[in-house]
Amino acid sequence: xxxxxxxxxxxxxxxxxxxxxxxxxxxxxxxxxxxxxxxxxxxxxxxxxxxxxxxxxxxxxxxxxxxxxxxxxxxxxxxxxxxxxxxxxxxxxxxxxxxxxxxxxxxxxxxxxxxxxxxxxxxxxxxxxxxxxxxxxxxxxxxxxxxxxxxxxxxxxxxxxxxxxxxxxxxxxxxxxxxxxxxxxxxxxxxxxxxxxxxxxxxxxxxxxxxxxxxxxxxxxxxxxxxxxxxxxxxxxxxxxxxxxxxxxxxxxxxxxxxxxxxx
DNA sequence: ATGGTGGGTGTCCCA
Numbered sequence: 001x002x003x004x005x006x007x008x009x010x011x012x013x014x015x016x017x018x019x020x021x022x023x024x025x026x027x028x029x030x031x032x033x034x035x036x037x038x039x040x041x042x043x044x045x046x047x048x049x050x051x052x053x054x055x056x057x058x059x060x061x062x063x064x065x066x067x068x069x070x071x072x073x074x075x076x077x078x079x080x081x082x083x084x085x086x087x088x089x090x091x092x093x094x095x096x097x098x099x100x101x102x103x104x105x106x107x108x109x110x111x112x113x114x115x116x117x118x119x120x121x122x123x124x125x126x127x128x129x130x131x132x133x134x135x136x137x138x139x140x141x142x143x144x145x146x147x148x149x150x151x152x153x154x155x156x157x158x159x160x161x162x163x164x165x166x167x168x169x170x171x172x173x174x175x176x177x178x179x180x181x182x183x184x185x186x187x188x189x190x191x192x193x194x195x196x197x198x199x200x201x202x203x204x205x206x207x208x209x210x211x212x213x214x215x216x217x218x219x220x221x222x223x224x225x226x227x228x229x230x231x232x233x234x235x236x237x238x239x240x241x242x243x244x245x246x247x248x249x250x251x252x253x254x255x256x257x258x259x260x261x262x263x264x
Numbered sequence: 265a266t267g268g269t270g271g272g273t274g275t276c277c278c279a
Binding site for chain 1: 267268269270271272273277278279
């Protein structure tokens with residue numbers, strides 16, 4: 001079974017690319033982030049026509065997460081337990097969607113962007129991650145052999161090699177100790193980065209800013225991850241980052257991240 | 265040539 005995650009940065013502007021990618025990638029499950037669409041605007045039919053069941057959660061032009069599956073899609077859940085809210089008026093943002101696909105509990109996650117070290121959005125991001133940790137720990141406590149994949153755009157570079165220049169990021173988010181601690185807490189709760197062993201760094205990234213010619217200059221960040229529960233991690237046979245998809249006109253600023261699981 | 269972006273409900277906000 002092949003699963004993947006991809007921040008598409010607007011499904012409406014990227015639908016041709018997503019269709020073409022699905023047609024060539026032999027993917028069974030694809031989690032999307034930043035669909036930037038309401039459910040009404042989401043192109044369900046074009047994806048169903050490719051053989052996928054589709055669950056989407058989108059409230060407005062921001063955020064938005066989806067799960068596509070051709071191996072079943074059951075028990076869809078919008079948001080995780082006690083997920084923090086944001087905004088005025090206070091409300092849940094469309095940042096987490098769970099679904100069971102082929103026996104794997106997939107969570108498509110779009111972790112809040114902290115914006116800057118002084119911004120209240122950073123505290124929101126840390127709180128959101130702490131509650132995700134609590135929810136994910138409980139899923140494993142309830143069933144230690146559960147196959148769970150926490151996938152998506154984490155907006156964190158956990159190691160120094162995950163950014164192109166630590167000096168550039170010295171006063172920026174994504175690499176700060178509190179953010180890295182929040183990521184580590186989820187790892188310590190039992191979830192493993194299953195891609196890194198198959199795509200070692202340095203210089204291996206999943207995101208390149210549109211600005212400043214970051215992609216051709218190979219100045220990226222590794223911020224999109226697939227974290228597997230122990231039972232899922234045991235099934236991983238390979239993984240890759242589809243850097244080719246970042247090339248050319250009309251690319252998302254993120255590349256798809258792909259994981260291959262042994263059949264049961 | 266020392267600059268160079270691209271989404272969205274757009275002339276501002278968000279990444």
